[in-house]
Amino acid sequence: xxxxxxxxxxxxxxxxxxxxxxxxxxxxxxxxxxxxxxxxxxxxxxxxxxxxxxxxxxxxxxxxxxxxxxxxxxxxxxxxxxxxxxxxxxxxxxxxxxxxxxxxxxxxxxxxxxxxxxxxxxxxxxxxxxxxxxxxxxxxxxxxxxxxxxxxxxxxxxxxxxxxxxxxxxxxxxxxxxxxxxxxxxxxxxxxxxxxxxxxxxxxxxxxxxxxxxxxxxxxxxxxxxxxxxxxxxxxxxxxxxxxxxxxxxxxxxxxxxxxxxxxxxxxxxxxxxxxxxxxxxxxxxxxxxxxxxxxxxxxxxxxxxxxxxxxxxxxxxxxxxxxxxxxxxxxxxxxxxxxxxxxxxxxxxxxxxxxxxxxxxxxxxxxxxxxxxxxxxxxxxxxxxxxxxxxxx
Numbered sequence: 441x442x443x444x445x446x447x448x449x450x451x452x453x454x455x456x457x458x459x460x461x462x463x464x465x466x467x468x469x470x471x472x473x474x475x476x477x478x479x480x481x482x483x484x485x486x487x488x489x490x491x492x493x494x495x496x497x498x499x500x501x502x503x504x505x506x507x508x509x510x511x512x513x514x515x516x517x518x519x520x521x522x523x524x525x526x527x528x529x530x531x532x533x534x535x536x537x538x539x540x541x542x543x544x545x546x547x548x549x550x551x552x553x554x555x556x557x558x559x560x561x562x563x564x565x566x567x568x569x570x571x572x573x574x575x576x577x578x579x580x581x582x583x584x585x586x587x588x589x590x591x592x593x594x595x596x597x598x599x600x601x602x603x604x605x606x607x608x609x610x611x612x613x614x615x616x617x618x619x620x621x622x623x624x625x626x627x628x629x630x631x632x633x634x635x636x637x638x639x640x641x642x643x644x645x646x647x648x649x650x651x652x653x654x655x656x657x658x659x660x661x662x663x664x665x666x667x668x669x670x671x672x673x674x675x676x677x678x679x680x681x682x683x684x685x686x687x688x689x690x691x692x693x694x695x696x697x698x699x700x701x702x703x704x705x706x707x708x709x710x711x712x713x714x715x716x717x718x719x720x721x722x723x724x725x726x727x728x729x730x731x732x733x734x735x736x737x738x739x740x741x742x743x744x745x746x747x748x749x750x751x752x753x754x755x756x757x758x759x760x761x762x763x764x765x766x767x768x769x770x771x772x773x774x775x776x777x778x779x780x781x782x783x784x785x786x787x788x789x790x791x792x793x794x795x796x797x798x799x800x801x802x803x804x805x806x807x808x809x810x811x812x813x814x815x816x817x818x819x820x821x822x823x824x825x826x827x828x829x830x831x832x833x834x
Contacts (some may be wrong), residue, residue, distance in 0.1 A: 453568050453569065457583075458560075466592075468589055471496070472597055475489035484540055492544060498548065499548040501552040503552040504774050505774075522618055523813055526557075527643060528613065531550070541630040542635060565577070565578070577703070579700060582753065583695065586695040594610070594759055647771040647772040647774070650761075660811070661781075666804065669791070674729075674804075680734070686739070698751060702714045714751060719748065722744070725746075729741035791803065
């Protein structure tokens, strides 16, 4: 086997990871600030501000429903450039002041651009990573999102305190242009003999082989959405706002430290050796969060959730891509992200209905139980088959 065939840190891999970092940075920077903008500029209610925040993810989800077949029909690089151009151009709409309805429209179409762009980057990176290093490579690639998860909210909150929203939107526009400019240098081989499914069958929108593992990330993301959306409210209730400000920094550090290790483990010993511990750690993290009464416990929960959900996310993405045929890689990536976005997008609304009945502590305790159930779900959807395949390969 030639060493060059196993090279991971190529120019294309680095550029695509950088593009993904910029996309995720813009997403999180706006995620933590746009609701405040809706309230201050248009007098939006709390529920309207939540809709302004969440409708972006709904737009992303809609975009992903069609991006898979677009990638497989017109090519990955072309789809990426179209998506990034649309995503960046849409930022200009934030500068227009036509009321809360127009802001909702802007958030939705911006989400469409995110769906196009991020699915294309995920598909391209799966193409340029050597097959024998797929788990490791996707782990490193996912770290670009993890960095943005830590930096985006921090920068957004700082800018909302010390600058105007016009400056925030201008910053996002500049970052978007840099992302688009970087993508021009990507050279990626297209799939040979693409078999594009026509019509409106299931396979025209999702990859059936990726659906079982997509269910796992969907359930996990629904639980994790409670952390993304309500950790600040929970921290305020506990009088731990200062600790909550670095919660996602601790989360990100845990992911950054663990993913290179778990990626190599996954390639060497299979997905189960990573997925089972990750799901258990996620469940323990949610349990600790439910019982947190001081800063140490809150941040310990952040680390455990990072080790858990952070590796569930990269692990399930690698499994989804490996499950598909090469010419269906774009559809498999799209299927994975559809499930992820569905959990993150609809989770806050569904969980928000429970909070008045349960309170935050009981809510996180219940979601710890959901995470425990995910162990069984993973065994049924993928773990049992994975174990059989590993035994055959031994």
